[in-house]
Amino acid sequence: MRFVSIVRTPSTPLASQGPLALLLTALEAVVLLVNVRISSGG
Incomplete structure (x- = not known):
């Protein structure tokens, strides 16, 4: 079983996104x- 990988947003500095990006x-x-x-197999 495979999970759908999370779509990544264009890389931006963490400072501009704040805690949300870190989360x-x-x-x-x-x-x-x-x-x-x-x-x-786990």
């Missing part, structure tokens, strides 16, 4: 980790 980045990292675990 989205962290969320994307979590999704990637889960995706790797599932694809590896």
Whole structure:
């Protein structure tokens, strides 16, 4: 089973986006980790 990868917005300085960009980045990292675990048979 595969998750649909999050569509990335054009890279912008974190300062311009603020905490929201940081949260989205962290969320994307979590999704990637889960995706790797599932694809590896976990």
